[in-house]
Amino acid sequence: MVRIAVDAMGGDYAPREIVHGAVLAARDLGVAVQLIGPPDIIEKELRRHKTKGLDISIVPASEVVSMDEKPSRAIVKKKDSSIVVTTKQVSSGLADGMVAAGSTGAATVAAQIELGRIANVSRSAIACSMPTSTDQPVMLIDVGANAECDAHQLLQFAQMGALVYTALYNMENPRVGILNLGSEETKGTQLVQDTYKLLQAEKTLNFIGFIEGRDFPMGKVEVVVADGFVGNVALKTAEGIAKMIKLMLKQELYASLRGKIGGLIAKPSFDAVERRTNYNQSGGALLVGVKGVCVIAHGGSTRTAIKNAIRVAADMARGKIVEKIEKTFSLAKAGSAS
């Protein structure tokens, strides 16, 4: 049985929603879940559920890293924090993957330090799936682990992104594009120009060239490569605009009786759109390039989001994504290694 370590203390709704999501995962997905945090708090939460026969264990951790702490400092200082102990479960081989929903920065730093980088991987990166207007999601990499990158690192993000996409969505040769301010070959910064040349030369990739912000939500590509600054702006702008449109719709429907009636009748359709665009369904982001499966769920994760994140972690562990990245980069050793 796949064993997933879950930081019970991270996230806006921790520990209640985290523990609840872990119980659902243990029950519905047949995963062994390890909950990390102060045992008394976790036990109290577990008592709210029927857990008989489920493979749920508690791993003690006495401290918590809060959202407003500086990640690098907090991780070094708080050796017995739930996030550090969670990563240690993976690095020591006691778990096959981990899920954390608190500070993305803290989870990233903890995983980088504790799990370490895969040989020849220059930087780990965060890959995040987003919905599109088609059935096929798009994966953006990096969405914030590295504010500044070079072209070789972006090439590696493309390679890792393609491997992860294939493992997650069972699709061979996903199309890979570089996020740019135009789709013409001559456009953009020196960084995207240099990256273009490297990706074009990497024949194992299904590289389609530059892609604009208005095209990837239409499903014109499966993997979008960007430095962590640009990727983060794209991801969060997408989140903000989706929220804005839904809010506008609500405002306009409530502004008239006709709107209210129509809105009520069409509610199942609105709910379907909400489901398709809700991050609670996506299962969180993956930190790739480290020697272990690490899923970082949204800070606002509910039980459903946590369950889905555990599902992704379990899928990645079963799909041996770390071994696949290791293999790709051991073959490409002569290339871009730092």
Add this chain to the structure above:
Amino acid sequence: MVRIAVDAMGGDYAPREIVHGAVLAARDLGVAVQLIGPPDIIEKELRRHKTKGLDISIVPASEVVSMDEKPSRAIVKKKDSSIVVTTKQVSSGLADGMVAAGSTGAATVAAQIELGRIANVSRSAIACSMPTSTDQPVMLIDVGANAECDAHQLLQFAQMGALVYTALYNMENPRVGILNLGSEETKGTQLVQDTYKLLQAEKTLNFIGFIEGRDFPMGKVEVVVADGFVGNVALKTAEGIAKMIKLMLKQELYASLRGKIGGLIAKPSFDAVERRTNYNQSGGALLVGVKGVCVIAHGGSTRTAIKNAIRVAADMARGKIVEKIEKTFSLAKAGSAS
């Protein structure tokens, strides 16, 4: 009467929609419109409308710069292109402002060469208004004129953006934020860190710090400063996600009879959201920092978009935005001038 020069040959729906929009502006806004392009083509289009008593003139230009030409080369080569002649109307004092809907690159290069930069302005930038969930739009600057910028240039974008926002929306002291991957002071690239210090020290600005992609669509700020690469990605991602959500909504409403009925009843509400998020309503982007009023409309502009763009150009000319920027930068000469 304010005189606006309009490139009749630029945009996906040129010359028909451009000429139509110009007629509407001349009729409804009391603006003198100059249409630039081949006279026979423009005359033919004008014959479709009642133009008696309207102040519409034709300025001949024999060539057209197409969307797929490299802007810098095309502008130098095609001296008698509609976009070059349009900018010359402004630089020679024959028009008080200009509107162009073709290639953003060509319009930007033509205006930069022909109008020249305002003294002490290091780089011109494109400012673009976007809707928010509130009544107040947000202005993003730069959305693509400069793929790479330094902190002093971003400071100038902030200053020009605030002046333009005040002139366009009649709001003093608009809040200014820097687009970043987090709102914490310590986050981001060296560029945004350096820019933060400069904006904080510039006491004439209502600077609120860093802002994330998920916050500006909620109306938490009026002016968002970014380099042209990041700004362009944010703008186009916003456009793409808005389109995606509307498409999803359509898909889900059409998927069931109940959805179809509800959608039909609530149609006025959907139309209201469409109006609030349609670029045809926004009046286009402004190239700021050049010695003249230059509005760049969306390539897909219809008559309504062109009319609104002419309105913005006329408002900016009447509001003496160029003189206001000149004054600000002549006072700040000792500061950040290149």
